[in-house]
Amino acid sequence: MHCGMCLPTCPTYDTTKRERNSPRGRIALMRAIAEDELPVTREFADEMSYCLGCLACQTACPAGVDYATLFETARADIEQARINPSPTRGFYRFVTLHLLFIHPRLLRVFGKLLRFYQTSGAETLVRKLHLTRLLPANLRRLEPQTPRISEKFSNELIAPLEQPATDPVKHRVALLTGCIQDIAFSEINRDTADVLLANSCEVHTPPVQPCCGSIHSHNGETELARDVARRLINLIPPEKFDAIITNAGGCGSHLRHYTHLLEDDPDYSSRARLWDQKIQDIHEFLAKIQIRPPTAAPFDDETKVTYHDSCHLTHGQKVTLQPRQIIDLIPGLKRVELPEANWCCGSAGVYSITQPEQATLLLNRKVEKIQSTGATHLLTANPGCHLQIQNAMPALKVIHPISVLAQAYRNESISLN
Amino acid sequence: MLEKLTDLLGKENVLTAPEDLIPYSFDGTATFRVMPAAVAFPRTTEQVSACVKLACETNTPIITRGSGTGLSGGTVPSEGAVILCLVHMTEIIAVDPANLTLRAQSGAITLKIDEAAAVHGLFYPPDPGSMKISTIGGNVAENSGGLRGLKYGVTRDYVMALTVVLTDGTIATFGNACVKDVAGYSMKDLFIGSEGTLGIITEVLLKLLPRPAARRTMLATFASMEAAAETVSAIIAARIIPCTLEFLDQMTIRCVEDYTKMGLPTECAALLLIETDGHPAAVADEADKMAAIARSHGALEFSTAANEAESLRLASARRSAFSALARVRPTTILEDVTVPRSHLAEMVTFIAKTAADYKLTVGTFGHMGDGNLHPTFLTDERNADEMHRVHLALDAIVTKTLSLGGTITGEHGVGLAKKPWLRQQLGDASLNLMLQLKQTLDPRNLLNPGKIFN
Numbered sequence: 070m071h072c073g074m075c076l077p078t079c080p081t082y083d084t085t086k087r088e089r090n091s092p093r094g095r096i097a098l099m100r101a102i103a104e105d106e107l108p109v110t111r112e113f114a115d116e117m118s119y120c121l122g123c124l125a126c127q128t129a130c131p132a133g134v135d136y137a138t139l140f141e142t143a144r145a146d147i148e149q150a151r152i153n154p155s156p157t158r159g160f161y162r163f164v165t166l167h168l169l170f171i172h173p174r175l176l177r178v179f180g181k182l183l184r185f186y187q188t189s190g191a192e193t194l195v196r197k198l199h200l201t202r203l204l205p206a207n208l209r210r211l212e213p214q215t216p217r218i219s220e221k222f223s224n225e226l227i228a229p230l231e232q233p234a235t236d237p238v239k240h241r242v243a244l245l246t247g248c249i250q251d252i253a254f255s256e257i258n259r260d261t262a263d264v265l266l267a268n269s270c271e272v273h274t275p276p277v278q279p280c281c282g283s284i285h286s287h288n289g290e291t292e293l294a295r296d297v298a299r300r301l302i303n304l305i306p307p308e309k310f311d312a313i314i315t316n317a318g319g320c321g322s323h324l325r326h327y328t329h330l331l332e333d334d335p336d337y338s339s340r341a342r343l344w345d346q347k348i349q350d351i352h353e354f355l356a357k358i359q360i361r362p363p364t365a366a367p368f369d370d371e372t373k374v375t376y377h378d379s380c381h382l383t384h385g386q387k388v389t390l391q392p393r394q395i396i397d398l399i400p401g402l403k404r405v406e407l408p409e410a411n412w413c414c415g416s417a418g419v420y421s422i423t424q425p426e427q428a429t430l431l432l433n434r435k436v437e438k439i440q441s442t443g444a445t446h447l448l449t450a451n452p453g454c455h456l457q458i459q460n461a462m463p464a465l466k467v468i469h470p471i472s473v474l475a476q477a478y479r480n481e482s483i484s485l486n
Numbered sequence: 487m488l489e490k491l492t493d494l495l496g497k498e499n500v501l502t503a504p505e506d507l508i509p510y511s512f513d514g515t516a517t518f519r520v521m522p523a524a525v526a527f528p529r530t531t532e533q534v535s536a537c538v539k540l541a542c543e544t545n546t547p548i549i550t551r552g553s554g555t556g557l558s559g560g561t562v563p564s565e566g567a568v569i570l571c572l573v574h575m576t577e578i579i580a581v582d583p584a585n586l587t588l589r590a591q592s593g594a595i596t597l598k599i600d601e602a603a604a605v606h607g608l609f610y611p612p613d614p615g616s617m618k619i620s621t622i623g624g625n626v627a628e629n630s631g632g633l634r635g636l637k638y639g640v641t642r643d644y645v646m647a648l649t650v651v652l653t654d655g656t657i658a659t660f661g662n663a664c665v666k667d668v669a670g671y672s673m674k675d676l677f678i679g680s681e682g683t684l685g686i687i688t689e690v691l692l693k694l695l696p697r698p699a700a701r702r703t704m705l706a707t708f709a710s711m712e713a714a715a716e717t718v719s720a721i722i723a724a725r726i727i728p729c730t731l732e733f734l735d736q737m738t739i740r741c742v743e744d745y746t747k748m749g750l751p752t753e754c755a756a757l758l759l760i761e762t763d764g765h766p767a768a769v770a771d772e773a774d775k776m777a778a779i780a781r782s783h784g785a786l787e788f789s790t791a792a793n794e795a796e797s798l799r800l801a802s803a804r805r806s807a808f809s810a811l812a813r814v815r816p817t818t819i820l821e822d823v824t825v826p827r828s829h830l831a832e833m834v835t836f837i838a839k840t841a842a843d844y845k846l847t848v849g850t851f852g853h854m855g856d857g858n859l860h861p862t863f864l865t866d867e868r869n870a871d872e873m874h875r876v877h878l879a880l881d882a883i884v885t886k887t888l889s890l891g892g893t894i895t896g897e898h899g900v901g902l903a904k905k906p907w908l909r910q911q912l913g914d915a916s917l918n919l920m921l922q923l924k925q926t927l928d929p930r931n932l933l934n935p936g937k938i939f940n
């Protein structure tokens with residue numbers, strides 16, 4: 070099937086109007102490679118790196134084409150064909166994919182160093198002396214975008230086991246803390262735990278969690294992705310919980326597909342299937358268990374908010390209504406619908422480093438739409454979007470819907486006092 | 487040729503790398519694939535004209551392409567051909583509310599045209615299933631229909647004037663903004679539905695209507711396909727012309743439900759999607775009458791969309807029907823047969839029987855109010871034996887259609903896919919006249935050669 074229904078939803082096709090920059094075109098190239106009509110070429114590698122992997126095509130495709138899997142397979146083929154070798158690229162890939170995003174403790178040490186750099190005045194000094202000039206061009210562009218590292222990481226904020234204060238336990242859940250979320254947005258993890266507690270959940274949060282493997286899969290490192298998946302299943306046995314909760318769109322999208330990743334592993338295939346059933350996005354879970362509506366407002370004044378769909382929450386996980394329903398339950402918020410809410414903001418993992426031009430184009434388009442709503446607060450549920458949009462719009466308050474909800478719950482006790 | 491083309495349009499507007507060309511070797515039609523020599527992106531009528539002149543000088547065949555959603559292989563290249571892709575010519579030049587017209591470049595997207603009209607409270611009715619991405623040029627070249635064809639007609643009914651680049655590069659305009667015009671032959675009508683074989687349409691002037699004040703969308707389910715078909719015939723016979731009467735059989739309903747997860751009734755044998763629009767009182771009256779007719783023809787259930795959002799969801803679910811059928815098997819061979827509406831039940835029964843006879847899986851849906859059915863064989867092009875049976879089944883369906891006074895294609899065009907049956911339908915006199923016309927307007931056979939006829 071090559072009907073073209075995906076074309077109008079593809080941000081790169083929308084930019085260039087060239088078929089090869091569309092899902093239909095990319096799939097045609099993959100097919101040509103599979104049928105030995107085309108070798109894995111440099112141009113093909115470029116094309117696959119131009120693809121955002123936003124998966125908007127998957128939502129649009131009536132035929133149910135699994136673009137995510139095709140995309141990851143293509144990237145793995147490209148890695149195998151060694152199309153992209155360069156010493157610096159190899160070094161960065163090794164540090165990120167093989168070290169930092171495999172060993173959570175190392176990532177945290179790295180995070181602490183970065184935090185020290187940011188808070189000790191060293192960063193200001195480096196910027197003043199223009200030492201960032203020493204960085205390669207791509208990284209230099211990105212340097213101001215480095216996330217502010219949280220003062221405390223998730224394990225310092227959340228106990229391994231927490232019980233609801235007064236209510237009887239209705240659900241036993243595990244909370245995934247993520248990588249970037251853990252070191253840059255650990256408060257969101259705390260807020261998620263609080264919201265779960267407020268909804269009668271017993272919350273298990275293993276203090277040291279490996280990365281979910283999405284970054285590895287996305288970059289063609291399938292074996293590493295399998296490895297971390299197995300480790301995560303060992304750490305959080307799916308049979309022990311009613312649900313395993315994720316609060317970052319990008320992770321959740323990958324976390325739900327362990328079945329496919331581990332289908333050839335006899336020791337893990339059935340547990341992977343169970344795992345996929347248990348993984349739930351926090352908004353989805355709350356809607357399912359019938360969330361308790363908060364009775365207090367999170368902010369002092371009535372606040373105009375809008376909601377941006379992260380690609381991997383909306384296209385990867387098909388969670389679109391629930392976050393809006395939750396926002397609409399919170400007193401004191403006036404939600405206006407964001408035009409093109411589910412159009413990619415250009416963050417897309419490392420895309421803003423590898424494809425700065427297209428990323429900027431998308432970001433500008435997003436900014437324009439956000440401005441058109443007149444909202445003072447933008448709610449979104451993915452660290453990548455969060456950083457990308459916050460950097461472009463410093464005056465805007467960017468915040469996770471669950472953090473707003475947590476604040477509302479917290480204010481309940483204040484208003485009681 | 488390629489060098490001159492690059493000089494003309496700039497390097498970024500001429501593609502020649504294999505990675506760039508492979509995605510242009512096919513369109514929305516299954517099984518046809520041929521590589522073009524190059525793809526060029528002109529931006530203005532003048533550039534199109536210059537490209538055509540170049541092609542003339544170098545004897546290079548030209549394939550005009552919009553968004554490549556065609557379902558008869560109309561944009562599949564011939565050997566050595568250059569594709570002129572008009573997707574950058576998207577400007578909606580003007581909406582004229584005083585004369586109820588809209589002028590656009592031919593690469594403008596169908597949906598955007600209706601949206602531009604809506605800003606002025608106006609309406610561009612033809613809405614092919616592909617309207618989110620199809621171009622108006624492609625619509626005109628195929629004379630596309632849509633979900634509202636029953637009441638509002640097809641693309642042809644809305645074309646007032648065309649700017650066309652002829653095969654020698656001449657730029658000609660046919661028609662004007664007048665409601666009436668009998669000055670000479672209606673040349674614009676010759677180019678509507680000409681499938682890129684007579685000239686390249688670069689600009690269109692379209693007729694608009696006032697936007698209907700109200701509409702109501704309904705679903706009726708049936709225990710048999712014949713009951714659904716008879717309901718359609720009965721509604722027409724009762725002199726009701728709703729805007730939409732769409733049919734989906736069980737296979738199609740299940741595929742669409744699999745995609746949309748909107749809770750469609752997957753247990754019934756067939757459903758009708760019915761829509762009436764216009765003055766609120768007329769809408770209510772027509773809706774009641776159709777409900778009664780459906781019930782007396784054995785409708786299991788009859789429900790009405792609660793609001794505008796649900797209406798839109800239902801229509802968009804119907805639009806996904808063809809693509810959704812690919813969930814079952816990878817290759818979807820789709821028919822476009824159309825019969826006089828009193829024969830619908832007979833045709834539907836015949837299709838089901840033919841599929842069973844040839845041991846094939848079929849999903850049938852279509853614009854039933856127009857008598858236009860899309861039986862879609864769900865198959866795998868790698869299975870030669872099955873493909874052979876598909877061909878035999880197609881042959882049988884075409885023969886039956888023609889015996890009922892029908893046509894082999896109601897809206898997708900002949901292209902490559904329906905070419906084998908054209909003479910059977912038209913007969914020699916009619917076909918020979920068409921060939922003469924083609925010979926006169928494109929003597930060197932450079933415009934979309936091999937399409938419609940050889």
Ligand SMILES: Cc1cc2nc3c(=O)[nH]c(=O)nc-3n(C[C@H](O)[C@H](O)[C@H](O)COP(=O)(O)OP(=O)(O)OC[C@H]3O[C@@H](n4cnc5c(N)ncnc54)[C@H](O)[C@@H]3O)c2cc1C
Pocket residue numbers: 072073074513514549550551552553554555556557559560561572592613614615616619620621622623624625626627628629630631632633681682683685686687688805806808809897898901934
């Ligand atoms: C999911 C799906 C649903 C569809 N539903 C419908 C439907 O409901 N009704 C219907 O009628 N069709 C339908 N179609 C078929 C198709 O979308 C239409 O034929 C549409 O008009 C094609 O537009 P396009 O821009 O993609 O044209 P293309 O496929 O690019 O071209 C189609 C033909 O027109 C010629 N052409 C294109 N532009 C020009 C031009 N400017 N000047 C001269 N010739 C030109 C081409 O050479 C080719 O022969 C559907 C297709 C799909 C995939």
Ligand code: SF4
Pocket residue numbers: 070071072073074075076092093096126129130131132133134809
């Ligand atoms: S990916 Fe899906 S929507 Fe896109 S062309 Fe293929 S079948 Fe159609």
